[in-house]
Amino acid sequence: DTEVTQTPKHLVMGMTNKKSLKCEQHMGHRAMYWYKQKAKKPPELMFVYSYEKLSINESVPSRFSPECPNSSLLNLHLHALQPEDSALYLCASSQETVNTEAFFGQGTRLTVV
């Protein structure tokens, strides 16, 4: 099973709302990632968790708050987002952070109104 599951698939939220994106994998992978993808652009890295610890934060604004409750779960908490944060948010996992194949979820398409 090479499945990474993301929920919800679609989300519309207001600028004052708080919402969370969820990502789950059961492949025993120890690295998990959040990527952001704008239309007609490649995915851009936001965060990397390695062994449940945040190892990379690509200067992401604090209105995005990641959380890794256990080795199978990754959350992205959203608060006070701006319309320009509307994008496809992709979660990925890999066995380790280097030299191993990464697998992506189907993404959450977020619209901020």
Added chain:
Amino acid sequence: GIQVEQSPPDLILQEGANSTLRCNFSDSVNNLQWFHQNPWGQLINLFYIPSGTKQNGRLSATTVATERYSLLYISSSQTTDSGVYFCAVVDGSARQLTFGSGTQLTVLP
């Protein structure tokens, strides 16, 4: 950081045609993957190929690490092959996938 360039940016084919997509990278890599992004946004793994040649059905890929490029071959293309093809690499100093800008492939019936 490492630079990843893909060519061509856009490609339109008739069903049944063959094509070659190219990925050039600016530094040595530990990991190279090819993905197909379908119209719903899902990134589908095609190949994990830091070096050498692999084949999977109508698709094959070759990475020449010493010359810093990879090629993805699609033979007998089908309309379902349409979408964006991304090359992504991990270089020696990074612990993240860096994506190229992608090739938008359209296969016409």
